[in-house]
Amino acid sequence: MSRRLNRNLLTTMAYVIVILWLFPMLYMFLSSFKFESQVAVPSLTFTPTLDNYRAVVTPEFFKYLSNSVQITFGTVIVSAVLGVLAAYALVYSGIKKANSIYFWFITTIFLPAVAVITPIYILLAKAHLLDTKLALILLNTGAGIPLMIWMCTTYFKEIPGEIIEAATIDGCSKAGTFFKIMLPLVKNGIISSALLVFVVTWNEFFFAVTATATQSATLPVYMSKFMTQQGFFWGKMSAAGTMVVIVPILIGFFTYKSFVKGLTAGSVKG
Amino acid sequence: MTTKGDKSKLLILPALIVVGIVTQIPFILTIIYSFISWNVKRPDLGISFAGFSNYKKILSDGQFYQVILNSLLIVVVGLTICTVLGILFGLMLNREFKGVNLLRTLFVIPYFVMEAVVGIIWKTLMLNPSLGLNYYISNALGLEPIDFFGKYALLTIMLLIIWQWTPFFFLIIMSGLQNMPSEILESARIDGATGWKLLLHIQLPLIRDHINVAMTLGLINILKVFGLIYVTTSGGPGSSSSNLPYYSYKALFYDWNVGTAAAIAVVTVALTLIVVQRFYGFMNKNNSKNI
Numbered sequence: 050m051s052r053r054l055n056r057n058l059l060t061t062m063a064y065v066i067v068i069l070w071l072f073p074m075l076y077m078f079l080s081s082f083k084f085e086s087q088v089a090v091p092s093l094t095f096t097p098t099l100d101n102y103r104a105v106v107t108p109e110f111f112k113y114l115s116n117s118v119q120i121t122f123g124t125v126i127v128s129a130v131l132g133v134l135a136a137y138a139l140v141y142s143g144i145k146k147a148n149s150i151y152f153w154f155i156t157t158i159f160l161p162a163v164a165v166i167t168p169i170y171i172l173l174a175k176a177h178l179l180d181t182k183l184a185l186i187l188l189n190t191g192a193g194i195p196l197m198i199w200m201c202t203t204y205f206k207e208i209p210g211e212i213i214e215a216a217t218i219d220g221c222s223k224a225g226t227f228f229k230i231m232l233p234l235v236k237n238g239i240i241s242s243a244l245l246v247f248v249v250t251w252n253e254f255f256f257a258v259t260a261t262a263t264q265s266a267t268l269p270v271y272m273s274k275f276m277t278q279q280g281f282f283w284g285k286m287s288a289a290g291t292m293v294v295i296v297p298i299l300i301g302f303f304t305y306k307s308f309v310k311g312l313t314a315g316s317v318k319g
Numbered sequence: 320m321t322t323k324g325d326k327s328k329l330l331i332l333p334a335l336i337v338v339g340i341v342t343q344i345p346f347i348l349t350i351i352y353s354f355i356s357w358n359v360k361r362p363d364l365g366i367s368f369a370g371f372s373n374y375k376k377i378l379s380d381g382q383f384y385q386v387i388l389n390s391l392l393i394v395v396v397g398l399t400i401c402t403v404l405g406i407l408f409g410l411m412l413n414r415e416f417k418g419v420n421l422l423r424t425l426f427v428i429p430y431f432v433m434e435a436v437v438g439i440i441w442k443t444l445m446l447n448p449s450l451g452l453n454y455y456i457s458n459a460l461g462l463e464p465i466d467f468f469g470k471y472a473l474l475t476i477m478l479l480i481i482w483q484w485t486p487f488f489f490l491i492i493m494s495g496l497q498n499m500p501s502e503i504l505e506s507a508r509i510d511g512a513t514g515w516k517l518l519l520h521i522q523l524p525l526i527r528d529h530i531n532v533a534m535t536l537g538l539i540n541i542l543k544v545f546g547l548i549y550v551t552t553s554g555g556p557g558s559s560s561s562n563l564p565y566y567s568y569k570a571l572f573y574d575w576n577v578g579t580a581a582a583i584a585v586v587t588v589a590l591t592l593i594v595v596q597r598f599y600g601f602m603n604k605n606n607s608k609n610i
Binding site: 077132137168172310 | 549
């Protein structure tokens with residue numbers, strides 16, 4: 050009896066804690082449907098309106114959105130292609146010191162962005178690449194590739210050796226084995242790694258705020274401007290916030306299990 | 320499968336080149352810049368070799384030590400609380416009950432929300448002392464609203480980091496708990512291990528690797544926190560809520576002092592390496608004790 054009571058208590062607690070933890074997001078979501086004049090009052094009953102969304106969806110917003118989309122897709126595609134090729138080479142092409150090279154890629158993840166921004170800013174300025182999408186794609190790819198290599202190496206290593214041997218005996222060329230045998234097997238792993246790169250790039254703030262000004266700024270920069278320019282339009286801010294977080298959250302919902310697998314598999318024994 | 324003159328080795332080159340161009344070469348340049356005197360806004364002063372004067376300058380600035388201390392505090396406090404909460408929430412949601420899958424999925428949300436949005440939501444809707452929820456709750460309790468981003472700026476930054484990163488720790492630790500072989504738990508229970516004993520001697524040692532992964536990735540990312548500070552406190556009041564990345568950013572983009580900014584960046588990397596190394600030493604010592 051008391052065990053059961055205990056269990057119900059724990060379950061209720063779990064619900065309460067998770068809802069409280071998510072409350073800020075929930076509150077932002079609700080506030081996005083409130084009239085600007087009511088937004089500060091924390092009431093749960095209100096007449097919902099789409100005014101904020103209408104007010105936020107402007108050509109300006111679309112410019113930031115389009116920058117974010119182009120930069121994120123560019124980064125994901127380049128990182129995925131280069132990362133998968135590198136991971137394949139590390140696992141299968143018998144590179145000497147493959148392990149050291151792998152670890153070199155991983156250590157670049159440790160390097161804080163401030164460690165490189167000074168020369169990068171100066172070089173970009175000299176090359177007239179400041180405030181361009183190309184520059185941001187390049188910078189984000191520098192972070193995306195190591196992430197891809199880290200996760201995809203694990204997936205390539207999981208392919209059973211016998212399958213590859215069988216393909217080779219059947220006269221499959223190396224390229225054939227890669228495209229016809231391996232890629233289908235690691236496809237899901239590649240997709241989930243690429244989605245993680247997507248989320249990281251979409252949310253990236255440091256390079257976006259330092260290497261862009263007006264032409265190529267992304268959504269995180271747009272959001273940060275609410276603090277300075279429109280500090281008191283909380284309804285519009287909430288509407289914009291809701292729109293920019295929805296994509297990464299949905300990606301998170303569907304892929305968090307494979308993220309965890311990709312991140313832990315390399316370093317978890319057994 | 321592998322032969323010596325294998326051309327597929329070349330497939331690694333594009334990745335090496337891009338990552339090298341974006342990380343390695345700029346970092347070497349940063350080290351070089353840290354020894355020159357160069358103010359972008361004062362071209363008349365020119366660029367000259369400065370020896371160690373940039374380092375002397377930042378090391379004689381009291382603010383710099385406060386920033387280092389802030390960074391360390393953020394990391395130590397953030398990492399500890401995130402780990403403890405990650406384990407607690409992992410255990411809490413590792414049971415089977417109605418809706419547990421939904422709760423697990425929902426709980427990952429904060430990790431996927433961009434720092435810029437986390438910062439502004441907490442600064443306005445939640446904690447603003449005159450219009451936010453903070454005001455209404457304090458009012459209802461008959462208290463003076465707390466000025467979170469003023470007086471308690473550093474603590475509040477930590478709170479936000481913990482809010483955002485605990486779900487990540489939970490995710491990794493949870494997967495460790497889920498993958499635990501049930502026979503081990505069963506036999507431990509038969510041997511009479513319950514509650515705390517089961518947790519400390521069976522469950523935690525078994526998810527050690529997962530805790531390691533969560534803490535390592537958490538450490539790297541908490542050290543790097545920037546956007547959160549940028550949109551909430553701008554490192555202030557004074558430098559009271561600055562960390563090393565933000566301080567270095569300010570040296571470059573407010574003062575336009577290339578040498579100083581580079582020197583701060585080099586010290587940041589050095590400290591990052593020391594912290595990461597210490598952390599590994601600490602984790603290994605802990606691990607060997609458990610074996």
